[in-house]
Amino acid sequence: MLASAGQGEGGVVLVNAGPGVGRTALLDAFLRKATESGARVCAAAGSSAETEAEFGVVGQLFPPTGPLGAGFRLARAIGSRDAGPGLDADRLFDALCQELRRRPTVIAVDDAQLADAASLRFLRYLVRRLRTAPVMMVLTEPTGPDALPPSFQAELLRHPQCRRLGLLPLSRDGVTQVVSAQVGSDRVPRLAADFHAISGGNPLLVHALLADHRAAHRLSPVPSVPTVPSVSSASSAASASSAASAASAVSAAPAASAAFAKAALAWAYRDEPVLFDVACGFAVLGESATPARVACLVDRGADAVDQVMTALDTAGLLAGGTFRSALVGKALLEHVDVETRAELRRRAARLLHGDGAPATVVARHLLAAPVAEPWAGRTLLAAAEKAMQEGREELSLDCLRLAGQSATTEQERAAVVMARVKIGWEIDPRLVSPWLDELVAALRRGDLRSGDAAWIVKHLAWQDRFPEAVESLSTLAAAGDAGEPGVEAELHFVRHWLRHSCPPLEASVPGPSNPTRPRTPRLRRVSPASYAGEVLGKVLTEGPDDHTVAMAEEILRGCRYSETVVEALEAALLALVYAGRPDRAAFWCDGLLQQAGTRSTGTSVAILSGIRAEIALRQGALPAVEQYARSALSAISLPGWGVAVGSPLAALVHSTTASGMSGVAGAWLNQAVPDGMFRTRHGLLYTHARGHYHLAVDRPAAALDDFLTCGGLAKEWGMDVPTFLPWRTSAAQAQLALGNPGQARALVREQLGRPGGSTARARGVALRLLAATGEPGRRPALLRESVNLLESCGDQVELLRALADRCQALDHVGAPAKARMTARHARNVADACGGDALFRKLFRDEVPDREGDPDGLTGEEQGSASLTAAERRVTALAALGHSNREIGRKLFITKSTVEQHLTRVYRKLGVRNRADLGDLLAGTNLGAGTPAMAMASSAVAG
Structure with a gap:
């Protein structure tokens, strides 16, 4: 265009760009080149401070005392007469043209949209009359609502040599060039990628990121030539990196962000108030921003918001309708006064709440600027629960604190405390103890909804506060709303939970003390938790069957870790375990633990890890038992386990005893446990494990006492199922150790007749003990069936014991080859389950050597190997x-x-x-x- 102007053909260039892209930098660079080429440069810059100053821009272009002073006088002459120029104006125009034709001239106005109206009229006059003069006019304007008036743009576009240029942000290669000029080559690719993702190629932000990077790393800038953005036609679309790339690069932002914050302010806080307001709206709403919401938030028209969005998008600042980098919005809001920022947060909270946005999104605005409205407290409580499910404990606790501060009535305070208990229990049950007294008092006053208050009973029982739990359950059963569908469903599940966790507690409460008793069928509201509780209760009272296994798997198929209460998951998994299907329980439990991701703490993780340890125990995988049980005990504090601590401790005692580490097992038994634990299902498991420890350390009388105690309680509580607690076969082992084979045989035969006594694991163990009490000649056949059953159920430890007994029986009846092969098989099983110590104890001096031939045999006596x-x-x-x-x-x-x-x-x-x-x-x-x-x-x- 400048070359054409030198040949006497005038032209107009209108440069527009989004904020910070560099239209002023481009104009300055061009004017330097124009001056170097010999052209005359007349430059001006519009300003909001001079918008009302008549002919302010014309005075900058044509100083009255300069060689082109005729231009200034011409502008005044034209502006003083409405009918158009007179003789003086014609004379002045001729004088101006004569001077302009002496050499090529560039008339440049930066931020022309801020020029005063009189100057714009004069510029329009020149455009119409200087088409054949060696004059080039360059004007810059922003993209968006503050651009030049449409009438002025129309006049410019009528010029045959008018070009409209839209500036784009720097490409990734362009950012690389900028970075490579100031940073060592080894870091250029990574920094260029990160800076482009954060800034979108916006030159202002790129240079600010570089300045902050140098400040953080004490680097000295390398001299470089000024960099200007790329130029394209107005129809070209602005290139933008994906939002995912920007999000991943936020972490690469420089440690010091002073320059970045100033740059964010520089592009936003210009002489364009609409741009600043709308940008603040996007910064406040973040990912919730939509054009309509931003317009409502900042009280601007939808058209203005769309225009600003276009400007920000072409500047590389937006991606997917939100700021490419949260750092931009954060830096922008830091320069808004506190009261204005708080008001924007309050308005955003009301707006998002009205639109039904997620509670956690609304809560972030409430935390920044509380709103004294009834819905705010409910929203904070819902957000606290949702944040806890998502593993954002800090946000959850912040919401609870604010909800507690804003509660004004007893009911609201009780609801906040209830939420604290629920969330605190998920973090560590030890945390809920200070609030239980307040909840019990609220329940007595009637300030708690019965459906929520039902869970108080569980927390009280968990904390070994049985008398208060009985009182609370009685109060709930007598409440007026206990028959309402939602409340009844909650009470129904809590009773089932008590039934299989703390049977004496549930039985001591008046009313429907046996939730599994036959009743008239009727329609009622249920939940996965209710179904799971019923299925587990049926397994523990009636024994396993295919229907209960299918029901448990159906429940687990529809549950997810973060969306289902852990009590429902626990009941369904234990139903599979106690139904003799540890393989299926392991499949579902592993899937749930995978959904927990990297979380290694919390009550849900602790309970699931404890169940996984119990599953591994029934599969005879001793190293896995210890791994999962230790994980369970480390996920929450030992006091936090309450009465449930008996289950992971029982698994550890069992595994360490079987592994030959009786000293370690004794140390676990010396751990302090609540007295109330012995009135729970967990206490039965703990006492049963303690009995096996007594057997291992040669205390059969103490072991028998523990096993018979377990049996008496299991009968009393209606939980006498061998798949849950095979106390009879355990007592039979103690009787054999005491030299009472007849009593042992009676116990074994009794177990075989119990519901669940015919399952593979229970029958396999029973047949092994039955063989020990029978005639030597019948033992191999019984033990062969025992081995087959135990292999089918996958219990490696019990299989190892059965193989040891079979080896001894075969050797006794004169089949040494079979005995040797059985011993080799046992060796392989021991290696697979980590039972080397148990293997050596069972085989004593007949331990096959791992290396070479197992028994040191040669020739034809090597069996199948020969x-x-x-x-x-x-x-x-x-x-x-x-x-x-x-x-x-x-x-x-x-x-x-x-x-x-x-x-x-x-x-x-x-x-x-x-x-x-x-x-x-x-x-x-x-x-x-x-x-x-x-x-x-x-x-x-x-």
Whole structure:
């Protein structure tokens, strides 16, 4: 355009850009180049302070005493006559044109939208009359509502040589160039990416980030040439990085942000009040910002907000309708006075509440500027609960504190305390103790809704405050609203929770003390928690069945960690555990712990980890038991566990006892526990584990006392199910240790007849003990069935005990080869479950060596290891039940050859016939990767 002006063809350039993109920097750089080229430069800058000063911009362009002073006089002459220029004006215009034609001239006005009206009229006059003069006019304006008037722009656009240029933010490569000029090369790529993500390429913010980076790292700037933004046509769309990139780069912002904050203020607090107001609206609303909400918040028109959004977007400051970086909004609001900022927060809270925004979003504004309105307290309580579910404990506690300060009535204060109890219990139950007295008093006064107050009973029972829990439950049962659907559902679940957690407490309350008793069917409101409580209650009273297992899995399928009360998850998981399905319980429990993510503390994590330890115990995975139980005890304080501490302690005592660490088990038993624990389900598990500890340290009488105590309480509480507490087989072990096989046999037979006594684990343990009380000749068969059952249920520790008994029984009846293979199998099981100490205790001096041959045998006595490939194939098919003729046809050998192979196999394996061969392979439970199954696969394939 400047070159064309030198050839006598005038032109107009209108440069527009969003705030901070650099239209002034571009104009300054161009004017320097124009001066260097020999052009005459007439420059001016509009200002809101001079908008009312008539001909202020014209005076800057054409000083009255300068060579172009005719221009100033011409402007005044034109402005003084409404009818248009007269003879004086014509003379002055000729004089101005004569001077302008001497050499190319650039007339530049920065921020032309702020020029006074008289100056704008004169500029419009010049545009119409200087089309053939060597004059180039350059005007800059902002994008948005404060641009030049449409009438003025229309006049400019009629000029045949008018160009409209829109400036874009710096590209990522452009930011890289800026950064590389001032920072060492090794850090350029990372810094450039981070700065571009935070600033969107806005040059003002990029240079501010660089200044803060230098200040933080004490770097000296490297001299560089000024950088101007890229230029595009007005129709070009502004490029913007994704919001996700910006969010990830916020953490890379410089430690010192003084320059960044000043830059944010510089682009926003200009002579454009609409821009500043709307930008503050976006900063206050954050991710909740929409054009309509911002317009309502700052009391500006929707059109003005849309125009500002366009300006901010083209400046690279917005992404997805919100500030690309929260740092921009934060820096902007720091320069708003306190009262104005508080009023914006209050208005935002009311606006978002009216729009039904999430409680946590509204609460952030209430925390910044409280609102004395009834809905505010309810919103804060809802936000506190939601924040706790999302793991934002600090926000939750802040909401509770503000809600407590704003509560004005007894009911409101009681609701706040109830919320504190619920949230405090999730963090650590120890925290709720100071508030329970206040809640009990509120319940007596009737200031609590019965549905909420029902949970007080659980907290009181958990804290070993049984008398107050009984009183509170009686008060709730007698309350007038106890029959309402919502309240009844809460009471229904709390009673079920008491029924399987603290049976004596629930039974001592008048009313429906047995929630599982038959009743007339009717429609009622239920919840996952209610269903789970009923399913667990049924398993503990009636024993397991397929329906209860399916119900428990159906409940878990519809639950999520952060959306379901942990009591419901606990009941459903324990229903699977006590129904003899620890494998399914492990699947669901692992999934819930994965949903908890990185959280390692909190009551929900503690309870789920404790359940996972109990699951691992029933699978015989001793290292996993200790890992999960310790995690459970470290997730919350030991006092916070209350009466429930018995469950993780029981798991630890069981695992350390089985692992041969009786000293460690005794140390866990020496931990202080609440007296009330022994009136709960957790106390039964603890006492049962203590009994096994007594057995391990050779105190069978004390062990028997513990087991019989467990049995008496289990009967009294209606929880006498072997899948939950196999106290009879445990007592039978104590009786055997005391030399009373007859009493042991009676206990075992009694357990086999109980509901749940036929499940794999319960029956497998019972058959092992029944074999110990029977004739030596019958023991191998019983123990073989016991081994098969325990292998099917996956309890490695009980399987190890059964294999040890079977090894001894086989050796006693004269089958040493079978005994040796059983011992090898036991060795593998011990290695898999971490039961090396238990293995050595069970086998004593008959411990197979891990290295080489297990028993130091050689030659043909090495059993299956000494079989040839042909003998292995024949053996596998014989064990599968094929006749000698069928084996010969499959392997393409004669019947006589098959018989010879089998004769040698019998001698090597120490068996007498085909039936013994089948028993030997079945008794060792050779798996898919073992020689026997390899032989079978090879033979069938052949």
